[in-house]
Amino acid sequence: MKNGNLLLRRTHLYLGLLLLPWMLLYALSTILFNHGASFRQYLPSDPQWLPLWEKDYAVAVPPGNEGLREITRQILEENGVTGAFGAQRQGQRLNINVQNFWQPKRLTYDIERKKLRAEERKFSWVELFIRLHRRTGYGQPGILNTVWAFFVDGFCVTTVIWIGTGLYLWWKLAATRVWGWIALGGGLGTLLVLLGTL
């Protein structure tokens, strides 16, 4: 029993230390979301995208979603652009967003004119934190993008473990049970009331 208790405490502690940067990241970046109006002044001023280059470029773009990622990957490779990306065809235009925490890029391919244009996002600390907060998902090129997604999973699963071990550790402290019940019940009650009224 004593060993089990120690194992829980150490798991709680070591996972916390391993994921400390993500804990701080998600906490601090949430301030930017919850107090968005106060930080709007720190967003990049217009033009928010700075031109990098424009060139003649010929490639056959599929009309729908099928094969769009493959052709986008080819465009990026042939033009020396790397990173996680998203692609969207909009009429005679293919929009490619290349993710990067510091300076994301935007490539626009004009299908009719066969012109490819690259732009880079102006830097701002606010957007850096927002990008870090929002970056999720697997299926992007490069092992490091998968590692990031793995850490996001790790943080989410660990949060559930923290809640579980936290509840257990609270329960072991008999002296704090009454106030603990009030806090836990207060939280759950508030959530239920808000779900019914929001």
Added chain:
Amino acid sequence: MYLALFVAPWMLIYALSGLVLNHGQFIRGLYGAKFGQFEKVGEREYTAAFSADADPRLIGAQVLEHLGLAGSFNVQGGANAARLVINRNAPFAAHRITYLRGENRLLLEQQNFSTPVFLNRLHFRHGYEQPFLASRIWAVIVDLAIVAMVFWAVSGVWMWWEIKPARAWGATCLLVGFGAFGLLLATI
């Protein structure tokens, strides 16, 4: 600890919706084509006179009041737009109401309910901009969750340092965590 117990339900929501967001394609595949889709639930006549320069938010609030759907919302479309889209994001049901001003008509659509969409809606809810008490209380609790997380981080480091037998493994975990984070921050 009491703050942690209070915000535990919110942390659980954020953790579960984080998993949903991180596995978006898989979840979409699981639910099929109807995942997150809006479906028409009705159409109504709506005769109300608004001046040409009426504030879209005021129009939105009045339309929602008329439909018995009052609560936090946002509006797409300018004051003079013939078509105003009002998005009402309640936790369990999101409605999209299109107000066709020239035709005096309201088109009502509702998003199909699913647990992942429900969790994500709660995850994305934040801010003090909405003039509703419940929304403001939610924003206060988001702030409390931020305070709790920063406190856990700082107190966790302090507690680790106090436990001498845990120093070596703890330092390894800290180094690996910050090393991985730094590498990813610099490269992707």
